[in-house]
Amino acid sequence: MRLLKSTAIIGSLTLLSRILGLVRDVLIARFLGAGLVSDAFFTAFKLPNVFRRMFAEGAFNAAFVPLYARRIEEEGEAAADEFAKEAMAALFVLVAGIVILFELTMPWSLSIIGYGLDRAVDTQTGISPYYLAVVYAQITMPYLIFMSMTALFSGVLNTRNHFALAAAVPIVLNIFMISALFAAGLAEWSQKLIGYFLALAITLSGIVQMGLVIWGCRKAGVKVGFKRPRLTPGVKRLVVLGVPGLLSAGITQINLLVSHSIATMQKGAASWLTYADRLYQLPLGMIGIAMGVALLPALSRRLRAGDQTGAKTTLNRAIEIAAFLTLPAAFALAVIPQFLISGLFERGAFTAQTTAQVALALRMFAYGLPAFVLLKILTPAFFAREDTKTPMIFAAVSAFINVTLGVYLFFSIGFYGLALATSVAAWVNVICLGWLLLRDKRFVPDARLHSRVPRIALASGVMAATLAAIVPVMTKYLTGHFGKDFLVLGIACGAGFVIYAAAAALLRAFNMSDIRDALKRS
Incomplete structure (x- = not known):
């Protein structure tokens, strides 16, 4: 089983991308802070991102990867590549139509997620942030086309066990945006102009990412090319599997849009939630998304070969690895959120008051981090069986809980109630998926999983208690100076890592021999 090795490759490259993303967000916080212009930019960027997750990374890949893997297994690589061409043509027509529709109706369609922006005017620019959001969104919307194509070719590469390039291409987005922000600092641009250049950088990065994965496919021997869109039997099957997945991803993403729209009713709240979201996305991307990307083709191959026992073992090890990496991150984000936010972002336009607000949201997201990661692991267990x-169904239940609870909490305890509702809904979704897998015996927790997860949780608790004791002292050394603050954060995180590793070793929560064995297995 190469699951751990594949996850390590994807996770390390994703970690690099997320670190660069963190640098990007630090710079955005420095220049835009959390106000009406940042709310406008984040709202504009959310629109193509949401549809990217729906059509490209979500529904499409969930349906495409098992079918592509089956074609390779049953008919050979040439037939699989022909199917990929057919799928690419269908996806391109669909996504291009959506982009054109949104470009023509942007002033009206953006009101769905930017409701609160239309009720305020930025005193610095004299322009409605809603107007800025519309223009920014029109610039970024073509990004959806390029990223949809990138997701398709990445799925091809992943199915053929070429994980590195597909995991590395998101780095391009961060490089483009960081370059734009450095230029902004040198030229002393206004916040409004920074938003324009960031939007342009997003779209240009999409073109480069698409070019890189097409080049990677050709290097891997995959014959890529554009075919006339046709409703072939393969495309029909893709639609049959993809529509439920599209609805599932759509429910989740529209749910996020509703939460964002509610947040725009309070000045700065959309930005506070976005900064918190970006920070918990660091471990989620490195662990959950990386694990999910590696797990889907691995499970698909096991099931195609009729190896049900191997598929169950793969799922057990995926949950174990995820718990070992996720639980300490969740504990740390819940215990020291203000220290982390202050050290990362608190400088320039990002004030101490903003730090306090973002920390509230981050703690709420931390409660749901294990659930967010588990969703990335449990969902492929259904997708690999072509059950989308x-x-x-469970995403719909989760979305209903998220929206209703989020609205109630927003008006009762404040904006961070939206983050808490998201975490609660994620746990409900995990419980539903896990219960069904257990009921149908598609997932049977083995003795090793039963033994190690409690030990991992205990080791994480020891680390969190230690951090809670030492962080108040270390907070005094945060000065707002970029280099010094990152050094203090590095020392704190390093101490947490050492404490967790020592506690995990003493409790036998994980053994190095497990990693060596997993890397040696074929």
């Missing part, structure tokens, strides 16, 4: 309907 079940996750859709």
